[in-house]
Every structure is written in C-alpha cells, then in structure tokens.
Amino acid sequence: MAGGGENRRGASDTALEESLLLSEETAAIRSSGGKSETRKKWEKTYLDVLGVCCSAEVALVESLLARLDGVRAVSVVVPSRTVIVEHDPAAVSQSRIVKVLNGAGLEASVRAYGSSGIISRWPSPYIVAAGALLLASSFRWLFPPLQWLALVAAWAGAPPMLLRGFAAASRLSLDINILMLIAVVGAVALKDYTEAGLIVFLFTGAEWLETLACTKASAGMSSLMSMIPPKAVLAETGEIVNVRDLVVGDVIMVRAGEVVPVDGVVVEGQSEVDERSLTGESYPVPKQPMSEVWAGTLNLDGYISVRTSALAENSTVAKMEKLVEEAQNSRSKTQRLIDSCAKYYTPGVVVLGAGVSVLPLLLGAGDPERWLRLGLVLLVSACPCALVLSTPVATFCALLTAARIGILIKGGDILESLGEITAVAFDKTGTITRGEFSIHAFHAVGDKVQMAHLLYWISSIESKSSHPMAAALVDYGHSKSIQPKPENVTEFRILPGEGVHGVIHGRHVYIGNKRALARASSCHTAPEETKTMVGAHPKGGASVGYVICDGELVGVFSLSDDCRTGAAEAIQELRTMGISSVVMLTGDSAEAAMHAQEQLHAGVLDEIHSELLPADKVRLVGALKAKAGPTMMVGDGINDAPALAMADVGVSMGISGSAAAMETSHATLMSSDILRIPEAVRLGRRVRRTIAVNVVVSVVVKAAVLVLALAWRPLLWAAVLADVGTCLLVVLNSMLLLREGSKDGKVEACRATARSLEMRRSAQAQLADGAASSTASATSTNIESPAGGDCHCCQNQTSKSAEHLVAIDIPADDLKAASSRAPAKSGFTEEATGCDDTSMLMATSSSCASQGCCSGQVRT
Numbered sequence: 001m002a003g004g005g006e007n008r009r010g011a012s013d014t015a016l017e018e019s020l021l022l023s024e025e026t027a028a029i030r031s032s033g034g035k036s037e038t039r040k041k042w043e044k045t046y047l048d049v050l051g052v053c054c055s056a057e058v059a060l061v062e063s064l065l066a067r068l069d070g071v072r073a074v075s076v077v078v079p080s081r082t083v084i085v086e087h088d089p090a091a092v093s094q095s096r097i098v099k100v101l102n103g104a105g106l107e108a109s110v111r112a113y114g115s116s117g118i119i120s121r122w123p124s125p126y127i128v129a130a131g132a133l134l135l136a137s138s139f140r141w142l143f144p145p146l147q148w149l150a151l152v153a154a155w156a157g158a159p160p161m162l163l164r165g166f167a168a169a170s171r172l173s174l175d176i177n178i179l180m181l182i183a184v185v186g187a188v189a190l191k192d193y194t195e196a197g198l199i200v201f202l203f204t205g206a207e208w209l210e211t212l213a214c215t216k217a218s219a220g221m222s223s224l225m226s227m228i229p230p231k232a233v234l235a236e237t238g239e240i241v242n243v244r245d246l247v248v249g250d251v252i253m254v255r256a257g258e259v260v261p262v263d264g265v266v267v268e269g270q271s272e273v274d275e276r277s278l279t280g281e282s283y284p285v286p287k288q289p290m291s292e293v294w295a296g297t298l299n300l301d302g303y304i305s306v307r308t309s310a311l312a313e314n315s316t317v318a319k320m321e322k323l324v325e326e327a328q329n330s331r332s333k334t335q336r337l338i339d340s341c342a343k344y345y346t347p348g349v350v351v352l353g354a355g356v357s358v359l360p361l362l363l364g365a366g367d368p369e370r371w372l373r374l375g376l377v378l379l380v381s382a383c384p385c386a387l388v389l390s391t392p393v394a395t396f397c398a399l400l401t402a403a404r405i406g407i408l409i410k411g412g413d414i415l416e417s418l419g420e421i422t423a424v425a426f427d428k429t430g431t432i433t434r435g436e437f438s439i440h441a442f443h444a445v446g447d448k449v450q451m452a453h454l455l456y457w458i459s460s461i462e463s464k465s466s467h468p469m470a471a472a473l474v475d476y477g478h479s480k481s482i483q484p485k486p487e488n489v490t491e492f493r494i495l496p497g498e499g500v501h502g503v504i505h506g507r508h509v510y511i512g513n514k515r516a517l518a519r520a521s522s523c524h525t526a527p528e529e530t531k532t533m534v535g536a537h538p539k540g541g542a543s544v545g546y547v548i549c550d551g552e553l554v555g556v557f558s559l560s561d562d563c564r565t566g567a568a569e570a571i572q573e574l575r576t577m578g579i580s581s582v583v584m585l586t587g588d589s590a591e592a593a594m595h596a597q598e599q600l601h602a603g604v605l606d607e608i609h610s611e612l613l614p615a616d617k618v619r620l621v622g623a624l625k626a627k628a629g630p631t632m633m634v635g636d637g638i639n640d641a642p643a644l645a646m647a648d649v650g651v652s653m654g655i656s657g658s659a660a661a662m663e664t665s666h667a668t669l670m671s672s673d674i675l676r677i678p679e680a681v682r683l684g685r686r687v688r689r690t691i692a693v694n695v696v697v698s699v700v701v702k703a704a705v706l707v708l709a710l711a712w713r714p715l716l717w718a719a720v721l722a723d724v725g726t727c728l729l730v731v732l733n734s735m736l737l738l739r740e741g742s743k744d745g746k747v748e749a750c751r752a753t754a755r756s757l758e759m760r761r762s763a764q765a766q767l768a769d770g771a772a773s774s775t776a777s778a779t780s781t782n783i784e785s786p787a788g789g790d791c792h793c794c795q796n797q798t799s800k801s802a803e804h805l806v807a808i809d810i811p812a813d814d815l816k817a818a819s820s821r822a823p824a825k826s827g828f829t830e831e832a833t834g835c836d837d838t839s840m841l842m843a844t845s846s847s848c849a850s851q852g853c854c855s856g857q858v859r860t
C-alpha cells in the first residue's frame with residue numbers, strides 16, 4: 001500500500017498520530033488497527049420516538065436510558081420526536097435501547113441512515129380500533145346495547161396511554177397520560193361511556209396528527225444530519241474505507257454525483273461543486289487543484305481527488321450538526337420562564353381539581369356529579385402541553401430554516417435576541433468588502449534593500465498571517481517569481497490593529513500601517529517621499545502599508561479592495577426594517593473606510609469609525625448597545641472576536657473567516673452572502689411573533705374551557721379537545737416558520753446575480769492563484785473588477801471621484817449629504833447596460849445573458 005494508506009494505519013507517523021489523539025477516540029481505534037484496543041468507541045444513534053409529546057416525557061426518556069451501561073449522552077429533541085443517544089455499541093446495542101424505550105410505550109425505532117425520519121404515517125391500530133368502535137356506538141339510538149362499544153373503544157385505545165402512564169408513575173411523576181387516564185376512569189365512573197371513549201380517541205388521535213405534522217421538521221433535521229456518505233474511496237489504491245477511519249493527509253477520490261465525505265483540498269482534477277448543504281445557496285462552484293472542498297457538498301461533474309484536511313468528526317458539517325443539536329437543547333429565555341411556570345401550574349391545578357371533586361362530596365354540597373366533572377375538567381386542563389411546546393417547536397423550526405439558508409445560529413436564545421436588534425455594526429474588511437485586496441503600488445524606499453529581498457521577506461512573513469492583506473502580498477510576491485519560505489521566519493507575532501512582525505535571516509521586519517511604522521522606527525509620520533510613491537490611486541481610498549527593517553523604513557505599498565455585491569442592499573434593507581443605526585467599525589485607515597462608504601451610497605452608514613484596535617471595537621459596540629439598544633455585530637477577523645462576543649448577537653462571516661470569530665460569535669453565515677443578515681433579523685422577528693401567538697392561543701383556549709366549565713357545563717371531551725387541539729395548533733403555527741420568508745423579487749434577482757458574479761470572481765482568482773503558484777510567472781495576481789464594481793444591472797457600484805471626507809468620526813448628516821451628491825442610480829434595473837463588464841470576470845465561456853443577470857431571470 002502506498003503512502004496515504006500507510007499513514008492511515010498511523011504507526012509510522014507519530015507526530016500526526018499525536019495531534020490526532022488530541023481530537024478523539026477514533027484515533028485510538030485507528031492506531032490499534034481497530035482490534036486490540038479496549039477503549040470505547042462512541043457511536044450516535046438517532047431514534048424516532050413517537051411517544052415523546054410533552055417535555056414531560058423528556059425526563060422519562062432520559063432516566064430510562066441513563067440507567068443503561070454504555071450510554072454516554074442522551075438528548076431529546078421534542079419537536080421532531082428524535083432521541084439522540086451516544087453509546088458504546090459493544091456495551092449496549094441499538095436494539096436494546098429501542099426495547100427499553102418501547103417497554104415504556106414510547107414507540108421508538110431506529111432511524112435508518114439517510115431516512116427522512118418518522119416512519120409511521122398511518123394511525124396505530126389502537127387509534128383505528130377506538131375510532132371505529134366509537135363510531136359504531138353512536139348508533140345506540142337504533143340498538144341501545146351498542147353504547148357498550150364506547151367503553152370497549154376506550155379500552156381498545158388505551159394501551160399506549162397505560163404503558164406510558166405506568167412508566168411515568170413508576171418514576172413518581174405526573175404526566176399527561178396519567179391525567180387523561182384519570183379522566184377516563186372518572187367518565188366511566190359517571191357511566192358516561194361515550195365521553196370515556198371520546199377522550200381516548202381524541203387524545204391518541206391528536207397525538208398522531210401532531211406526529212404527522214412533525215414529520216416535516218424531522219425530515220429537515222435528518223437531512224442536515226445525514227449528508228455525509230459513510231464510506232470513502234482512497235485515490236491511490238481504490239480501497240473503500242470508513243470515513244471515520246480517514247486521517248488528515250489521506251487522498252480520496254470523489255467522482256461526479258458523489259458527496260464529498262471530508263473537508264480537504266483538491267489535489268487533482270476539476271469539477272463544479274454544489275455547496276448548498278453548507279451555504280444554503282445552490283449553484284455550482286468551480287473547483288481545481290488547491291481549492292478547498294467541504295464535507296457534505298455535492299460534486300456535480302468531473303472527477304477530483306482530495307487531500308483530507310480534517311478528521312470526519314471535525315469537519316465543518318460535523319461541527320454544524322453539533323451546533324444545531326446543541327442549539328435545540330439549549331433553552332431560550334421565554335422557554336425557561338414557561339417551564340418554570342409549568343412546574344407549579346400542573347400540580348396546582350391537580351390539587352385544585354381533586355379538591356373541587358372531593359370537598360363538596362365531604363361537605364355534602366348538592367350535585368356531587370357536577371363537582372366531580374368539574375374536577376375532571378380541571379385535571380385535564382392541568383396539562384400545560386401547548387404552552388410548553390409553544391417555544392421549542394418554534395425555535396426548532398426556525399433553526400432548521402436558518403441552517404437551510406446558510407445561517408448557523410447557536411441557540412434559541414440568540415434567535416429571539418435577533419428579533420430584538422435595533423442597531424447593527426459591520427466590520428469593513430472581509431465583511432462589507434470582499435477581503436480580496438489588489439496591490440496598486442509597491443516600492444522599495446531608499447537603496448539599502450533590493451526589491452527581490454524585500455518581496456522575499458514580506459511574502460515569507462505574510463504567509464504566516466491569515467489577514468486578507470497578507471494573501472494579497474504573498475500573491476504579489478508570486479507574481480514577481482518570489483517563493484515564500486515561511487520556515488525561515490522566527491518570532492512571528494501579530495500586532496493587533498497594526499500588522500505583523502517576524503525575524504528573517506536575523507533581520508527584524510515589521511509590516512503594517514502607520515501605527516506599525518511609529519512603533520518600529522523613529523519616524524512617527526510617513527516621510528513625504530513615500531506619499532508621492534504610493535500616490536493617490538485613481539480609484540482612491542487605498543490603504544497604505546509600510547515595511548520596516550531593523551528600525552528603518554524600507555518599503556511602502558498601497559492596496560484596496562471592493563465592497564461585496566449586495567452589501568449596499570443589505571444595509572438598505574436593514575434600514576427599511578427599522579434598524580435605527582447601522583455603523584462601520586474598521587481597523588483600516590479612514591481613507592479606506594471612506595472608499596467603502598462611497599461604493600455603498602445606496603446604503604448609508606450612520607457612523608464610520610476607523611483605525612480601531614480590537615479593544616476600541618469592543619468599546620464602540622458597548623456604546624452602541626447603551627445608545628441604540630440591542631446590537632448586532634458582524635465581522636470576520638480575529639480583531640473582531642472580542643466585539644462579536646460583546647454584542648447581543650455576534651455574527652461571523654463565512655466558513656473561510658477566522659476561526660476565532662466563528663468561535664466567539666453567536667451565529668455564523670456559512671456563505672459570504674451579506675444579504676442573509678437582514679434575513680436573519682427578519683427570521684428572529686418572525687420567531688418572536690410566532691411564540692407570542694402560541695402563548696396567547698394556549699392560554700386563552702385553556703382559560704375559555706375553564707370559564708365555560710364553571711359558568712355553564714363541565715364538558716370533559718371539550719376540555720380534552722381544547723388540550724390536544726391547542727397542541728396541534730401551536731405545532732402547525734410554528735411549522736409556518738419552516739417556510740423561508742416571503743421573498744422580495746428585486747432582492748432575489750440581485751442575489752442571483754451576485755452569486756454568479758461572486759462565484760466567477762473567486763473561480764478566476766483561484767485560477768490566477770493556481771497559475772501563479774504552479775508556474776510562478778503569471779503577471780497578474782488580483783483580478784481587478786471593472787469599473788469599480790459589477791454588472792450594472794444589479795449593482796450601482798460605479799467608481800466616482802467622491803468628496804474626500806477623512807475625519808475619523810463623520811457625523812451622519814455629512815455622510816448623507818455626501819451620498820446625495822453622488823449621482824443617484826436606481827438600485828437594480830433590468831436593462832442590459834454594462835453587461836459586457838461581467839464577461840471579463842467569467843472563468844468559463846458562458847455568455848452574460850445565460851447568467852440571467854440582465855434579463856432579470858433568477859437562477860435557482
């Protein structure tokens with residue numbers, strides 16, 4: 001077996017093995033060849049458990065499974081009736097788990113790999129029998145003995161309730177099944193057999209309907225969970241292996257139509273990949289050698305071989321799954337409140353019910369039957385089922401919708417906070433702008449250092465940095481045939497808000513902005529000569545960088561990047577949604593910040609703060625919170641991480657953004673589509689509305705039944721119907737959240753264009769990248785976008801010589817004035833103007849019209 005295969009057994013590569021050991025047990029299994037090692041191998045089993053209705057059953061499921069040896073963790077997702085068990089299959093098998101759950105009447109079954117969940121679409125025989133018998137008994141006016149059939153109906157439908165009730169009672173807990181059973185017994189005692197049958201039928205029937213309604217939610221969840229194929233094919237040997245047994249560095253093959261099984265980098269071949277499962281956007285993304293691919297994405301055409309860059313359980317999609325699971329288990333503020341109320345409500349009403357039916361009997365008050373009925377109605381109404389479900393089902397559905405459109409939200413709480421947002425702060429580089437810099441000028445200062453040396457130092461040091469500017473500088477080096485040697489760099493340090501430092505061949509080199517210049521050299525302002533060197537670029541708004549070697553300024557360069565497609569529309573949309581302040585916080589220069597604002601004139605920012613250190617961003621987010629209320633911060637860099645944590649909702653951009661930002665943020669945009677930001681806020685608002693409606697409905701209906709019972713007649717069946725009916729209503733109302741929000745046609749058209757442009761741009765950049773690194777002779781490193789923007793049909797980012805406002809904090813009025821002076825152009829018309837521009841960006845030969853950007857067609 002060749003290299004990759006040996007690695008996989010891991011015996012030879014101890015360093016690799018060590019790093020893997022850190023990350024989980026599977027490494028242990030691999031190093032042992034999967035045999036002799038006695039360490040446990042945890043596996044996750046997904047079960048459909050139809051009997052999970054209220055949160056009352058959650059505790060039951062947990063206590064049943066916790067008793068089993070070899071079960072490490074249990075999580076119950078009520079809305080989709082899913083139980084996720086992490087267990088050691090050697091100690092406790094799947095079938096044993098199922099048996100234990102079914103012993104308590106929970107109707108559990110293992111979800112088949114890749115199945116859409118919930119299996120039984122048909123009502124159980126118990127329900128059918130109860131229904132049929134009840135129907136037959138309604139003919140008792142023809143033949144009176146038929147009334148006994150109602151009693152038989154109650155008897156026939158009760159077994160599942162009995163099992164569950166018994167399981168709950170044996171844990172000394174009171175659940176809805178017990179309450180309903182008491183009501184049935186009461187009805188029988190009152191000789192009202194129809195009522196008894198009706199209670200059983202309504203209760204079990206409604207539960208079934210609820211399950212049916214949950215099928216959709218459940219399907220959404222499992223589609224998220226089972227995107228990854230279980231097997232992978234090693235490229236060199238063609239051997240089929242378990243995805244779990246792959247190690248970092250293995251090369252696997254992915255053929256057309258297959259799903260990529262692990263995160264990695266393409267080493268060979270070309271194809272287009274649909275990343276919809278991660279980003280929520282379905283369109284082909286071109287891949288060639290050096291491109292990153294992610295597990296769970298679909299290889300549309302062409303053959304690629306991929307060098308894995310993460311273990312299966314550490315892949316982005318696995319992390320995503322984990323987050324979604326955790327999010328479903330985390331409780332939101334509203335839910336905690338409701339749960340704590342329900343804790344007192346149920347026993348309270350049960351005691352009241354018992355009192356109402358027994359006390360009048362003891363005191364000899366008139367009509368004991370009426371009191372008994374009233375007590376039973378109270379008992380049945382004691383189930384706060386609908387109220388308890390009102391929040392988790394809504395957040396569950398919303399989380400799924402969010403995940404589907406490429407927004408990963410780390411909990412129900414955050415979803416609710418999203419709906420409260422009144423202020424938004426954007427980072428500039430990599431958030432509002434693309435983070436793909438192009439270098440306008442690069443000069444050596446003085447004659448001490450040769451250009452080639454300078455470039456070699458810079459690209460070696462910068463290849464250790466993940467800053468967007470670093471990538472541009474490394475590319476620039478490549479274009480001048482300079483190969484970076486990061487291994488020669490020592491004492492590498494990131495200076496937040498300033499730049500980077502490294503020692504190469506004994507020389508201390510600083511690369512960064514004027515702060516770095518001031519720190520590293522004796523000059524506190526840039527010498528005049530450098531100003532003429534980097535000059536004023538015709539496009540304006542460039543950032544200037546300095547290279548300082550051993551305390552002396554040796555190089556100066558200028559670079560800039562452009563706003564993302566859709567950034568202006570996103571800001572505009574936030575405004576129309578009533579977000580009171582939208583601000584920009586950037587570590588970059590004031591000129592660069594103004595350059596971004598000029599491109600954004602359709603979406604005016606209230607404030608622009610530039611040249612900020614990470615701590616300044618935190619301070620400003622704090623100030624915004626105090627001034628404008630709940631604040632959202634959107635950012636991508638390490639320098640944004642503290643501010644993201646400080647904000648009420650911190651949103652990190654993209655899977656390619658910095659890991660620190662993703663870690664500290666409360667939500668992550670899987671794609672770089674900034675238009676998802678207003679969408680997320682809208683979703684948050686919808687969730688809040690849905691929850692409010694759910695709570696009101698469940699409280700009002702219960703209250704109405706009680707009032708009716710007190711004022712008029714205590715109808716048992718009406719109480720049961722109200723209980724299960726509201727549960728159903730709450731579920732159905734929440735399911736509306738599974739639909740994506742109503743789409744604004746214009747925004748969608750724009751997004752469609754943005755997608756195709758963005759995609760071609762990155763394809764082009766990657767091609768240029770690949771070319772530069774493989775031949776080291778390409779002349780262009782960055783693809784300049786024509787006319788400072790994109791296809792004019794959906795973008796109005798034409799470059800213009802706008803006024804230079806270089807104050808650090810610019811009052812909103814000035815900005816608005818500035819933008820109103822800029823020629824106004826309607827957002828996105830359907831004219832074909834300027835479409836030729838796009839053709840420059842196209843990696844493939846497809847014509848502009850086929851992109852649908854000018855004809856207004858939306859690609860889906």
Ligand SMILES: Nc1ncnc2c1ncn2[C@@H]1O[C@H](COP(=O)(O)OP(=O)(O)OP(=O)(O)O)[C@@H](O)[C@H]1O
Nearest residue numbers: 428429465467470497498499512513586587588639
């Ligand atoms: N690796 C680097 N190489 C060169 N200059 C750098 C590097 N990192 C940072 N700088 C300089 O420091 C400045 C501040 O960087 P910082 O990361 O705080 O903000 P930014 O990424 O430019 O902007 P934003 O905060 O909007 O994302 C940059 O504008 C740049 O001039």
Ligand SMILES: [Mg+2]
Nearest residue numbers: 427429430637
């Ligand atoms: Mg940034």
Ligand SMILES: [Zn+2]
Nearest residue numbers: 176383385723
């Ligand atoms: Zn209930």
